[in-house]
Amino acid sequence: MALMTAQEYIESLRNLKTRVYMFGEEIENWVDHPMIRPSINCVAMTYALAQDPQYADLMTVKSSLTGHTVNRFTHLHQSTEDLINKVKMQRLLGQKTASCFQRCVGMDAFNAVFSSTYEIDEKYGTHYHENFKNFLTMVQDNDLTVDGAMTDPKGDRSKAPSQQADPDMYVHVVERRPDGIVVCGAKCHQTGSINSHWHIFMPTISMGEADKDWAVSFACPTDAEGMYMIYGRQSCDTRKLEEGASIDVGNAKFGGQEALVVLDHVFIPNEYIFLNGEYEFAGMIVERFAGYHRQSYGGCKVGVGDVVIGATALAAEYNGVEKASAVKDKLIEMTHLNETLYCCGIACSSQGFKTKAGNYQIDLLLANVCKQNVTRFPYEIVRLAEDVAGGLMVTMPSQKDFESDTVVGRNGETIGDICKKFFAAREGVSTEDRQRVMRFLENMCLGAAAVGYRTESMHGAGSPQAQRIMIARQGNIQGKKQLAKDIAGIQ
Numbered sequence: 189m190a191l192m193t194a195q196e197y198i199e200s201l202r203n204l205k206t207r208v209y210m211f212g213e214e215i216e217n218w219v220d221h222p223m224i225r226p227s228i229n230c231v232a233m234t235y236a237l238a239q240d241p242q243y244a245d246l247m248t249v250k251s252s253l254t255g256h257t258v259n260r261f262t263h264l265h266q267s268t269e270d271l272i273n274k275v276k277m278q279r280l281l282g283q284k285t286a287s288c289f290q291r292c293v294g295m296d297a298f299n300a301v302f303s304s305t306y307e308i309d310e311k312y313g314t315h316y317h318e319n320f321k322n323f324l325t326m327v328q329d330n331d332l333t334v335d336g337a338m339t340d341p342k343g344d345r346s347k348a349p350s351q352q353a354d355p356d357m358y359v360h361v362v363e364r365r366p367d368g369i370v371v372c373g374a375k376c377h378q379t380g381s382i383n384s385h386w387h388i389f390m391p392t393i394s395m396g397e398a399d400k401d402w403a404v405s406f407a408c409p410t411d412a413e414g415m416y417m418i419y420g421r422q423s424c425d426t427r428k429l430e431e432g433a434s435i436d437v438g439n440a441k442f443g444g445q446e447a448l449v450v451l452d453h454v455f456i457p458n459e460y461i462f463l464n465g466e467y468e469f470a471g472m473i474v475e476r477f478a479g480y481h482r483q484s485y486g487g488c489k490v491g492v493g494d495v496v497i498g499a500t501a502l503a504a505e506y507n508g509v510e511k512a513s514a515v516k517d518k519l520i521e522m523t524h525l526n527e528t529l530y531c532c533g534i535a536c537s538s539q540g541f542k543t544k545a546g547n548y549q550i551d552l553l554l555a556n557v558c559k560q561n562v563t564r565f566p567y568e569i570v571r572l573a574e575d576v577a578g579g580l581m582v583t584m585p586s587q588k589d590f591e592s593d594t595v596v597g598r599n600g601e602t603i604g605d606i607c608k609k610f611f612a613a614r615e616g617v618s619t620e621d622r623q624r625v626m627r628f629l630e631n632m633c634l635g636a637a638a639v640g641y642r643t644e645s646m647h648g649a650g651s652p653q654a655q656r657i658m659i660a661r662q663g664n665i666q667g668k669k670q671l672a673k674d675i676a677g678i679q
């Protein structure tokens with residue numbers, strides 16, 4: 189089958205019977221819901237750009253499974269060049285949406301589960317790798333979006349899955365049948381879950397023998413019987429519900445999406461199971477998925493950063509201060525920070541290596557350094573953006589005030605007239621353009637989009653401490669001690 193167009197992707201979602209809840213109620217038409225639709229538009233961009241000849245090399249690639257042309261978001265990386273192109277593609281999508289475009293979690297899950305299932309089969313003679321290849325071939329052939337679901341609610345963090353008072357704190361097998369398994373549990377803050385056609389579930393931590401029933405990985409359709417989602421709120425999200433709202437939303441076209449995904453006795457047929465009790469491989473899947481997703485942030489957040497820097501420069505220009513040396517220097521600093529993140533994304537890709545299964549994996553130490561920097565630099569970038577833009581980005585009256593014809597002045601001036609008079613930009617720049625750039629920055633720095641640019645930079649793909657553990661493990665302090673001993677003459 190050919191690649192889907194953006195419109196075909198959006199229409200394909202309407203065929204799913206996905207159960208979505210928000211504000212305590214079921215949402216029937218979630219595809220057109222004003223709070224959800226921007227996140228669907230974002231994923232649609234991964235389809236739209238794949239149709240554009242200008243981006244064909246970045247967005248499409250020959251499948252290693254079928255030889256057909258597929259969207260890179262469904263690809264198994266075959267070289268370090270593929271890994272680098274993945275990061276470049278993510279930067280491009282960040283630039284085009286200024287949001288989290290969500291489809292990467294599936295791509296990162298494909299690559300982690302592909303290589304891990306090969307090694308599980310090698311040890312146990314299971315058939316998970318074949319299952320996974322068949323599943324991915326179906327995904328590629330139909331150009332599907334798949335959510336990679338990892339983060340369990342975790343309950344009491346000091347306890348293993350099997351020790352929790354409530355066993356559902358981690359996704360687990362509640363029944364084994366000849367034809368499959370029945371699973372219960374949930375995954376928290378799932379990026380792009382509602383607008384995915386399928387989900388791949390993976391464990392979220394390393395596990396011991398007692399956790400066997402929790403060591404489970406599988407694929408299931410998003411509208412599977414027993415599965416449902418509760419939509420996550422975002423700061424200022426209800427602005428999207430305001431009548432005629434466009435300017436105050438900041439980014440009216442695109443946005444991210446997170447939800448709580450619940451599995452209430454969902455049946456998984458054998459052919460969609462990729463791990464079922466081989467607990468010592470849980471950690472491998474986690475480490476590989478997290479590694480890929482930490483690489484991803486060296487692309488997506490950089491693309492979003494490009495837009496933040498551009499908006500900051502525009503705000504300075506509209507205020508008439510773009511020639512001030514202090515402003516120029518702040519833009520340089522923002523660029524320096526942003527490109528440093530890109531360097532990390534490219535570096536961990538270029539130092540990638542071939543797994544036993546044949547796909548390519550990133551350098552784990554460098555990917556963790558990449559994500560560790562992402563937990564810091566976007567915060568400094570938005571601090572500088574707020575510094576340059578000025579307080580107006582959070583104090584300006586609403587779009588409705590600017591459009592209001594209620595008379596307030598002695599000479600018959602309306603609220604709209606007064607707003608336009610006092611919030612006028614430099615000569616030659618419309619007040620509305622200034623309004624737009626300020627609201628856009630507000631959205632990026634502390635509105636709905638800050639979920640994707642700030643807090644997701646902190647906690648997405650693992651919180652900072654998770655990277656520090658990996659850096660400690662991969663940092664080879666012993667080897668470094670030896671270097672010092674050799675030169676200092678210490679036996």
Ligand code: SF4
Nearest residue numbers: 288289290292484488
């Ligand atoms: Fe992709 Fe970045 Fe969103 Fe993760 S946070 S899904 S890498 S855009």
Ligand code: FE
Nearest residue numbers: 379644648649
């Ligand atoms: Fe993320």
